[in-house]
Amino acid sequence: MALAVWAGGLVGIIASVIPAVFNSTINMEVGGRILTRTFQGYDRMALIAAGLIVAGTLVRVAVAGPWREQIGMSELTLMGVMVMTAIVLTFWLNPATVRLQELAFGANEEAKRAAYDEFFVYHRVARALYIMNLGLGITWLCVKVKTWVR
Numbered sequence: 447m448a449l450a451v452w453a454g455g456l457v458g459i460i461a462s463v464i465p466a467v468f469n470s471t472i473n474m475e476v477g478g479r480i481l482t483r484t485f486q487g488y489d490r491m492a493l494i495a496a497g498l499i500v501a502g503t504l505v506r507v508a509v510a511g512p513w514r515e516q517i518g519m520s521e522l523t524l525m526g527v528m529v530m531t532a533i534v535l536t537f538w539l540n541p542a543t544v545r546l547q548e549l550a551f552g553a554n555e556e557a558k559r560a561a562y563d564e565f566f567v568y569h570r571v572a573r574a575l576y577i578m579n580l581g582l583g584i585t586w587l588c589v590k591v592k593t594w595v596r
Contacts, residue, residue, distance in 0.1 A: 448495035453583030
């Protein structure tokens with residue numbers, strides 16, 4: 447369930463929150479701040495989900511036997527990459543992006559362009575990592591369903 451919340455939360459943000467914010471009459475700065483808060487909340491939720499998944503996996507391995515019998519290498523790899531990506535986004539990339547966003551919002555007209563350019567470099571990387579994590583989450587859900595069906 448934690449994995450479904452993790453991946454599904456991002457689907458909800460991409461499918462409904464982002465279009466709602468940018469298709470409203472809100473100006474770009476207010477919309478950017480709303481989405482910043484939304485993603486900060488999502489990051490906290492993703493870390494909680496990751497913690498639950500890792501803890502559940504450790505308990506499953508401790509109770510039921512050797513880890514290779516309980517969790518396959520593909521599942522372990524997906525979990526590791528997703529958790530590390532969530533950690534990088536939460537503790538490094540998003541705080542840097544927020545800092546650059548605030549600099550761009552507060553810059554005077556001549557410095558605003560350079561500030562936005564730097565912000566969008568970080569923003570593109572963060573967006574790519576979110577999309578990558580979503581794809582990995584969907585893949586991991588498929589791996590789990592395939593395991594349950596056997």
